[in-house]
Amino acid sequence: MRLLRHQARKKMAKKKSTKTSEKDTATSPDSPFYSQRTSVEEMAEGFSPDPGSCVLWRQQQFRPRVWLAVADWSGQPPNNLRPNTQLGSLAPQWGIGEQNRLVQVTNAHQVFAPFASLMAPPNVLLATGTTLAQWEAVVWTFQNPRTACWGTP
Amino acid sequence: MKQQILALYAVLLVGGLVRAQTQTTSSAQFVESAQEGSVVLLDFGGPFKYDPTSKIATLADGSTALDLSSVKLISPDQDTEPIKAAATPSGSLGNDVYLNLELSNFSNTSGSITINSFSEGTRTFLIVIAAKKKDEVYTVNVAVPAKGTPRLVLSIPSPPVRNQFTVQVQNADAHGIFQSLQQAIAKIVITYDFGPDSPIPNIKTGAKQIDAPTGASSVLIVVPNTALPYHATTYKVSFQIPTGVLPPSFRVSPPAKSYSVSAVANFPSPTVLETAADYDFEPTFTSAVNKSKQTRTNTGLFILNLKPLLFVHQQNVDGRPRQYSYWTDFKPNISANVDTLPEKSSTTPNRITFALDSELGFTRQRSQRSSVASGGQPFDQLTWTNGAHTDTDRDFKVFSTYWHTDVAFDPGKWSETQAFRIRNLVPAGTPSHTPAVPVITAYRFRPSFGYDLGSTDYRSGPVSSELGTSVSRVLLKLDTMLEIRKKVSLSVVDTGYYLFDASRRNTRDFLLAQVSVDTGLLLRLDTNKIQSAVAFTYQRGDQPPLFTPVDTICVGLKLYK
Numbered sequence: 078m079r080l081l082r083h084q085a086r087k088k089m090a091k092k093k094s095t096k097t098s099e100k101d102t103a104t105s106p107d108s109p110f111y112s113q114r115t116s117v118e119e120m121a122e123g124f125s126p127d128p129g130s131c132v133l134w135r136q137q138q139f140r141p142r143v144w145l146a147v148a149d150w151s152g153q154p155p156n157n158l159r160p161n162t163q164l165g166s167l168a169p170q171w172g173i174g175e176q177n178r179l180v181q182v183t184n185a186h187q188v189f190a191p192f193a194s195l196m197a198p199p200n201v202l203l204a205t206g207t208t209l210a211q212w213e214a215v216v217w218t219f220q221n222p223r224t225a226c227w228g229t230p
Numbered sequence: 231m232k233q234q235i236l237a238l239y240a241v242l243l244v245g246g247l248v249r250a251q252t253q254t255t256s257s258a259q260f261v262e263s264a265q266e267g268s269v270v271l272l273d274f275g276g277p278f279k280y281d282p283t284s285k286i287a288t289l290a291d292g293s294t295a296l297d298l299s300s301v302k303l304i305s306p307d308q309d310t311e312p313i314k315a316a317a318t319p320s321g322s323l324g325n326d327v328y329l330n331l332e333l334s335n336f337s338n339t340s341g342s343i344t345i346n347s348f349s350e351g352t353r354t355f356l357i358v359i360a361a362k363k364k365d366e367v368y369t370v371n372v373a374v375p376a377k378g379t380p381r382l383v384l385s386i387p388s389p390p391v392r393n394q395f396t397v398q399v400q401n402a403d404a405h406g407i408f409q410s411l412q413q414a415i416a417k418i419v420i421t422y423d424f425g426p427d428s429p430i431p432n433i434k435t436g437a438k439q440i441d442a443p444t445g446a447s448s449v450l451i452v453v454p455n456t457a458l459p460y461h462a463t464t465y466k467v468s469f470q471i472p473t474g475v476l477p478p479s480f481r482v483s484p485p486a487k488s489y490s491v492s493a494v495a496n497f498p499s500p501t502v503l504e505t506a507a508d509y510d511f512e513p514t515f516t517s518a519v520n521k522s523k524q525t526r527t528n529t530g531l532f533i534l535n536l537k538p539l540l541f542v543h544q545q546n547v548d549g550r551p552r553q554y555s556y557w558t559d560f561k562p563n564i565s566a567n568v569d570t571l572p573e574k575s576s577t578t579p580n581r582i583t584f585a586l587d588s589e590l591g592f593t594r595q596r597s598q599r600s601s602v603a604s605g606g607q608p609f610d611q612l613t614w615t616n617g618a619h620t621d622t623d624r625d626f627k628v629f630s631t632y633w634h635t636d637v638a639f640d641p642g643k644w645s646e647t648q649a650f651r652i653r654n655l656v657p658a659g660t661p662s663h664t665p666a667v668p669v670i671t672a673y674r675f676r677p678s679f680g681y682d683l684g685s686t687d688y689r690s691g692p693v694s695s696e697l698g699t700s701v702s703r704v705l706l707k708l709d710t711m712l713e714i715r716k717k718v719s720l721s722v723v724d725t726g727y728y729l730f731d732a733s734r735r736n737t738r739d740f741l742l743a744q745v746s747v748d749t750g751l752l753l754r755l756d757t758n759k760i761q762s763a764v765a766f767t768y769q770r771g772d773q774p775p776l777f778t779p780v781d782t783i784c785v786g787l788k789l790y791k
Binding site for chain 1: 262264269271275276277279320322323324327387400445496539541544547548556557559592611643649653655656658659
């Protein structure tokens, strides 16, 4: 499995070297936050969206991915983050631009995998004091299209 | 056995030999899934560091180290022995840091057991984890419903979505429940309970619409008649259904007229802004100098700025590799800077501007050239503003209408906010410390350049021979700010103009310098946080539309948001 992942990263690295304009931190194999992109079919395989599995998926997969995306966006090590860390404290100037980048990085991390959903960008500017726990809830609320686990507490 | 359990409970709760420590933010959830069976998910209220060799978990603030090799569940109201559980950290953030703890494989002295094997109702268990420190334990409550009990679980979305919530159907036919609720929609009662401490009365409303579950989902979407209101503190949302509406398997104990499920809503108004905006009002006492007449006049000067931010649309945020993402928004704004003196003798700006601006912003991806630990390279941002502006004097005698464009550049760390400057980030498992407040708690250095093109109409009075009736000018603006110790702000905004059509003095300049001392929150309302400051302002130079000389010093109260 590891070998396959390594080969896939190599392939991706080759592809990316030919497209110099398409550089992105989360999709660069050299990035510490790199996460490999997989197809929807591969992702959905073996996942049963019963209420219990949805809770486990949300807590054990969705949440860490959102945290890792915030770490990637802010350039902070993930273990520096707390649920009450404010987004405004992670970017020199919090504003629409930074919110834009955070949504972009969150989607690059495929936080809703195995579902092929993305986070739709909120049409409002979140306040500087928005905490990481609140951001988690915002990402969950703005899933698009809604996953079969929508409504999971 | 029962006596032993009760004795242990008494020791845990009363204290004495054993010190019980419960973190208020920790929580536990019982989950029964098709794949993993019965598990309890424990959230310590933050990440924890886990040492797989010693099986010791250190909580984020470093206050407690727990021995995960010894986790027990005890039930105070049942004649049962303590239940052992296997603890596995889950939700990995890398480097042995995890977000939650999964408890599974429950057993007692007679072997493996199912903790929810009772017939009906919900039992509360106490999870007890031994701390590394002697005579200290960590406890969390978990509610476990009986196996296979049909129930509804309410879930509240996050702001800014306030017009719906979800009801998950567990261990029952979701489509059947939907049909029943749909038929009795008028009988459903939804209550927003703000608690006894809130001066706001509770709101009772009904359901406007219920959406059927889609696909494999077992979730109903409920649209209430009254949207979930903003409230400074969390409040309880109850969803009440008359007992006759639901199948008999939905037992209500003790018997009641309605089956009720509730959840906590958290909609504090400042968290998500529907219109992020600058609001600023300054009544001031002003001393103005008229250089040509060699006179000084004292007067009242009023400064008002209203700049809401509307219709934000973000693009290139689908997660595909991109070098830039961009956004658009609409920023109508009104600003006024007027006094009460006759205009002929006044040397205050006396300018009122109405503007309909739209912004196009570009954000470059963060560079990874510098180390992750140092925060990486900051963002670069470019904002291009275009809009229709009308400048007029205080008496509306002269109207200057023009198209305005400008480009502002926010590179690197040329500006930093207070939240960023005084942040306190420490690795998980390390004791937190109060952040040292630096001398400079925020700063801004924002250059921009632009161009105005339009014409000036004179409703009364002669046409200015110097300025003519056309507007064609280049602007160079430098917006700077320095905040000291979170209390004192020094800001200087200088705008230079080059007037192509002026018959003389093509270059003009306007300087606005201000020192403001923060006096804290003046009014704390549910929907607004208005701050106040004592402000000393100095204005000098020329400003559109008339470019009359300005030379004023003001002292006043600044109300802003």
